[in-house]
Amino acid sequence: MSPTDIEDPSAQGLILVLGATGKTGRRIAANLKAKGRPIREGSRSAYPSFDWNNEANWDNCLTGVESVYINYAPDLAIPGAADSIRAFVERAGQHGVRRLVLLSGRGEDEAQACERIVQDSGIDWTVVRASWFNQNFSEGAFTEMVQAGQIRLPAVDTPEPWVDADDIADVVVAALTERGHDSEIYEVTGPRLLTLAQIASEIATASGREVTYVPVLHDRFVSEIAASGAPKDVVWLLDYLFASVLDGRNAYLADGVQRALGRPPKDFSEYAQEGAKTGVWRAVA
DSSP states (O other), X not given: OOHHHHBOGGGOSEEEEETTTSTTHHHHHHHHHHTTOOEEXXXXXXXXXXXXXXXXXXXXXXXXXXXXXXXXXXXTTSXXXXXXXXXXXXXXXXXXXXXXXXXXXXXXXXXXXXXXXXXXXXXXXXXXXXXXXXXXXXXXXXXXXXXXXXXXXXXXXXXXXXXXXXXXXXXHHHHHHBTTOTTEEEEEOOSSOBOXXXXXXXXXXXXXXXXXXXXXXXXXXXXXXXXXXXXXXXHHXXXXXXXXXXXXXXXXXOOHHHHHHSSOOOOHHHHHHHXXXXXXXXXXX
């Protein structure tokens, strides 16, 4: 099968990538540019700028747009997210947007409520429902913990199927540019279930450093995250996720990457080896 058999000729229009400077958004933007697709980067630093808290500028961002990657930061579980998604989707419909791809979260009732808003919009849609990102340890809230040699997170021994942001980006790009992805919910995970202790061991092996998982009481973890200077919404989110979502509800593998891309997802060990080569986990003096 040739690329022209897969690519959707109706998806050649302008693509708005929300969260274009984030973990998934910047990968998606880069991949689309490499394919020669016209994009508009949706971020506060772009022009026109996009901010979920500034509806007045949404029209400028949506003008002339054919498809949108919707990434609500920091997470669809945040109070008020559903209202923002509903308002944005309605505005997208008014602008004649023809395709929506939503990044959602596994096991989050609030995220699933946002999925239904997109599904009921009358616009072609795809949902990419993701588990925890590998990149949380190299581009996110847990990076400094790894650098310090201690992953200090709540005492949880439930395994999770951590997924790589590269895989998420590839699935989203496929949904935005190829035939056959409309009305699909792609639940994307990595190929293995891993506990936090196993995560620490994988990073230690790849980096050649001593990295251990140090379980802490939940309230102490929240206090430490707040004291680190993390934004209040991130503190709230981590409190919520560790208190509820990591209860075993997501302790199973899903086949979203395989169904969307026809290949297996990246293993955490490969991610760890790639991360170690960048030097991101060198000890900070």
